[in-house]
Structures are given as C-alpha cells and as structure tokens.
Amino acid sequence: MASIWEYANPLKFMRLTDRVLPWVSVLAAASLVIGLIWGFFFTPDDYRQGSTVKIIYLHVPSALMAINAWFMMLVASLIWLIRRHHVSALAAKAAAPVGVVMTVIALLTGAIWGQPMWGTWWAWDPRLTSFLILFLFYLGYIALWEAIEDADTAADLTAVLCLVGSVFAVLSRYAVNFWNQGLHQGASLSLDKEENVADVFYLPLLVCIAGFVLLFLSLVLLRTRTEIRLRRTKALIAREGMADA
Amino acid sequence: MIALLIRDLKLSVRAGGGFGLGLAFFLIVTVLVPFGVGPESGLLGKIAPGVLWLGALLSCLLSLDRIFALDWEDGSLDLLATSPLPLEGVAAAKAMAHWLTTGLPLTLAAPFLGILLNLPQSGFGWLTLSLAIGTPALSVIGTFAAALIVGVKRGGLLLSILVLPLYVPTLIFGAEVARRGSAGMEVLPPVLLLAGISLGAVAILPFVSALVLRINLR
Numbered sequence: 001m002a003s004i005w006e007y008a009n010p011l012k013f014m015r016l017t018d019r020v021l022p023w024v025s026v027l028a029a030a031s032l033v034i035g036l037i038w039g040f041f042f043t044p045d046d047y048r049q050g051s052t053v054k055i056i057y058l059h060v061p062s063a064l065m066a067i068n069a070w071f072m073m074l075v076a077s078l079i080w081l082i083r084r085h086h087v088s089a090l091a092a093k094a095a096a097p098v099g100v101v102m103t104v105i106a107l108l109t110g111a112i113w114g115q116p117m118w119g120t121w122w123a124w125d126p127r128l129t130s131f132l133i134l135f136l137f138y139l140g141y142i143a144l145w146e147a148i149e150d151a152d153t154a155a156d157l158t159a160v161l162c163l164v165g166s167v168f169a170v171l172s173r174y175a176v177n178f179w180n181q182g183l184h185q186g187a188s189l190s191l192d193k194e195e196n197v198a199d200v201f202y203l204p205l206l207v208c209i210a211g212f213v214l215l216f217l218s219l220v221l222l223r224t225r226t227e228i229r230l231r232r233t234k235a236l237i238a239r240e241g242m243a244d245a
Numbered sequence: 246m247i248a249l250l251i252r253d254l255k256l257s258v259r260a261g262g263g264f265g266l267g268l269a270f271f272l273i274v275t276v277l278v279p280f281g282v283g284p285e286s287g288l289l290g291k292i293a294p295g296v297l298w299l300g301a302l303l304s305c306l307l308s309l310d311r312i313f314a315l316d317w318e319d320g321s322l323d324l325l326a327t328s329p330l331p332l333e334g335v336a337a338a339k340a341m342a343h344w345l346t347t348g349l350p351l352t353l354a355a356p357f358l359g360i361l362l363n364l365p366q367s368g369f370g371w372l373t374l375s376l377a378i379g380t381p382a383l384s385v386i387g388t389f390a391a392a393l394i395v396g397v398k399r400g401g402l403l404l405s406i407l408v409l410p411l412y413v414p415t416l417i418f419g420a421e422v423a424r425r426g427s428a429g430m431e432v433l434p435p436v437l438l439l440a441g442i443s444l445g446a447v448a449i450l451p452f453v454s455a456l457v458l459r460i461n462l463r
Contacts, residue, residue, distance in 0.1 A: 133410055133413055136406075136409065136410040137410050139406060140406045140407040140410055143403055143406050143407070144393065144394070144403065144407060147394065147397045147400065147403050148396065148397060153396070153460055153461065153463065156460040157393050157457060157460060157461070160393070160453060160456065160457055160460075161393060161407065164389065164411070164450075164453060165410070165411070168410070168411045168413070168414060169410075171413075171414040171442065172410075172413040172414050172417075174414075175413065175414040175417040175418060175438075176413075176417065178417070178418075178421070178434075178435070178438070179417045179421060
C-alpha cells in the first residue's frame with residue numbers, strides 16, 4: 001500500500017519530486033502568465049478604482065499564500081515533532097523565506113494600491129497590521145533557524161516556535177481587531193457568493209491564485225530538495241573528515 | 246522550587262543583576278520621551294499610558310537573557326535538570342523570579358513615572374492594574390523565548406526579535422486598559438482579555454519552556 005508517509009523517506013521524496021517538479025513549475029509559469037496577462041490587459045477598468053483594481057491579481061494571491069505558507073509550516077512542524085520525518089522539518093524551513101516574500105509582496109502591492117485609493121501608503125488597519133506582525137513572526141522564525149548550529153535542535157526549536165507563534169499570531173489578529181477599526185474592504189473572495197467580486201475579475205483572479213499556489217509549491221519543493229542535498233553534502237564532508245583524521 | 250526562587254532573587258538583587266537596571270532603564274526611557282515628542286502636557290498625557298506600557302515592556306526585555314544564560318554557562322542548568330524538581334517547575338520558578346525582580350517593581354514604579362508624563366488622574370489605578378495583570382505574561386513569554394535561545398552565543402538581539410512579536414497581544418490589551426481607563430471609557434472587556442492572555446500564558450508556557458529546555462540540554 002502506498003501511503004503519503006512513504007515520501008518522508010528522503011530518497012523517495014527526491015525521486016518523486018524530481019519527476020513532479022518540472023511539471024509543477026511549468027504549470028505555475030503558465031498559469032501566472034495567462035492569469036496576469038488576462039487580468040492586466042483583458043479585463044475592464046473598475047468604474048471607481050480605474051486601472052488600480054488590477055493590482056488585485058498580485059495582492060490577493062500573495063496575501064493568501066502568505067498565510068497558507070505559515071499554515072503549511074505549522075503542519076510540517078507538527079509532523080516533525082510527532083513523527084520525526086526530516087523531510088518535513090526541512091520543508092518547513094524551506095517554506096519560510098517563500099512565505100516572507102509573499103508577505104512583503106502583499107504589503108507592498110497593498111501600499112501601492114492604497115496610495116491613490118485611500119490617499120495613504122499605510123494605515124494601522126487591522127488587516128494591514130496583522131500582516132506586518134505576521135512578517136515579524138516570519139523574521140523571528142528564520143532568524144532562529146539561522147542561529148542554531150545543530151540541525152535537529154534547530155528543527156525542534158523552530159517547530160515549537162512555530163506552534164507557539166501560531167497561537168500568538170491568531171491572538172494578535174483578534175487583538176488588533178479589537179484595537180482599531182478597519183479601513184480595508186471585506187473579503188474579496190468567499191464561498192458565500194454574495195460577497196464576491198464581479199465575474200470579469202473573478203476568473204482571471206482564480207487563475208492567478210492557482211498560479212501563486214503552484215509557484216509556492218514549486219519553490220518549496222525546490223528549496224526542500226536543496227536542503228536535502230545540503231544535508232547530504234554535510235554528511236559526506238563529515239565522513240571525509242573522519243577518514244582523514 | 247522555593248529554594249530556587251530565593252536563589253534567583255538573591256542573585257538578581259546582588260551582583261549587579263537586572264534588578265536596579267530595569268528600573269533605571271524604565272526611568273530613562275520615560276524621561277527621554279518628552280525630549281522626543283515635545284513638552285506639551287496635553288499630548289504627553291494622551292500618550293502616557295502607551296509610553297509607560299512600552300517602557301515597561303522594553304525594561305522587561307532587557308533582563309530576559311539573564312534568566313537562563315548564566316545558569317547555562319556555569320552548568321547549573323544541567324544540575325537543575327537532573328534535580329528532583331521537574332523542569333516545568335524550574336521554568337515556572339525562573340519566570341516567577343523574573344517577574345518579582347522586574348514586573349513587580351515596574352508596576353509599582355509606573356504611577357510615579359506617570360506623574361512625569363502628566364497621566365490623567367483617572368488613569369493611575371488602571372495603569373497599575375493593567376501592568377499588574379499583564380507583566381506576568383511578559384515574564385513567562387520571555388522565559389519561553391529565553392529557553393529557546395539558551396544555547397545561542399550572544400543571543401540577546403535574536404531574543405528581542407523572537408519575543409517582541411509574541412508580546413503584541415499583551416501590549417495591545419494592556420495599553421488599551423490604561424488608555425481607556427485614563428480617558429474614562431469602558432474598561433472591563435480589555436481587562437478580562439488581558440487577564441485571559443496572562444492566565445493562559447502562565448498556565449501553559451512553563452510546560453513549553455521545559456520542553457524547549459530539554460531539547461537544548463539534549
């Protein structure tokens with residue numbers, strides 16, 4: 001019986017991703033190109049926001065992935081703490097820089113949109129503020145990985161930090177809501193169809209989101225493969241050092 | 246556990262530990278604020294609750310890396326780990342000692358510094374109350390972060406990067422209590438939320454700190 005846990009074996013993971021990665025990255029590139037060109041050039045301007053509405057094709061997907069990347073790190077950390085699969089710890093490590101870039105993209109595109117629309121680059125709105133806090137959490141997580149030399153200790157400690165950080169990130173989200181009223185509009189997308197943006201914007205947006213998901217996936221797979229190779233190299237160097245001594 | 250608590254208290258009061266330093270830092274930060282924002286007393290009174298909370302938080306941060314670092318360096322942390330007292334108890338005692346030497350004095354000093362910043366009359370009680378409720382959370386969260394980086398050399402800067410995001414909810418609710426209190430607004434909801442965070446952190450985080458210490462001592 002093939003189970004998902006088989007791919008916790010680094011060898012099998014490498015073999016699988018070696019085959020899957022090209023497909024995922026090509027698909028990511030294709031859907032990003034299609035989605036962005038469709039969104040930027042073949043959708044009408046919004047009657048109030050003008051062409052600035054088109055930044056939605058970068059802003060919403062990146063914001064979505066910024067949160068999902070943290071969530072993926074949380075799941076991977078849990079798997080590492082419970083089942084001790086090294087690939088899982090390395091995947092969490094690999095996802096963090098991608099997540100932080102997504103957060104920065106969301107913040108920057110938001111600021112660029114906010115300047116003409118709200119008349120300000122930045123407001124201490126709950127959504128904006130919690131994204132900034134998320135960014136700080138990412139920084140702490142990455143810094144802790146960098147600071148600790150022993151690989152397993154680093155994996156354990158960052159996993160615990162990710163768990164505790166998640167709790168405090170959620171707390172911060174609600175605390176910030178309590179602290180200030182919002183300027184940011186409500187959800188652009190939801191399963192409740194009433195709230196959604198108009199279909200002309202919706203379809204290219206979906207393609208862009210798919211593109212960002214695939215992009216995230218391919219970057220994480222690539223970085224995880226790099227981490228595994230890095231660890232193999234270290235093991236080889238250590239073995240050679242032993243042989244010389 | 247009480248012996249450990251007393252030992253830590255003695256260590257921090259003697260030997261130039263964090264005890265006086267934190268308070269002095271708090272004082273200096275408070276004195277510097279009017280130089281930064283101008284001496285206008287209306288403005289100072291308005292920002293006083295936030296500034297005092299921020300000052301208390303930073304002074305708390307200052308002494309965090311002492312919680313475990315010295316014991317780690319001279320090996321007494323290993324002894325504590327092998328002692329009959331469980332590590333959870335060690336972590337709790339350490340957090341308690343940290344609170345008694347920083348959180349409590351800061352709470353008691355805050356009203357006096359509030360006078361310097363022209364804090365409105367109605368704000369003193371709420372400021373003291375919010376600090377009394379909130380600083381235990383700062384201490385246990387800080388103990389957790391200090392346990393995370395105990396093996397890292399010169400981890401002070403890293404510690405602040407790790408711990409400051411974790412302080413966000415406590416700071417928001419704490420400062421909100423003080424702000425609303427001094428403006429004469431409804432205070433109960435943030436007080437309850439602050440107490441919730443504080444109690445939750447005190448109940449759970451010593452266990453997490455102990456887990457982290459075990460990983461580090463492995």
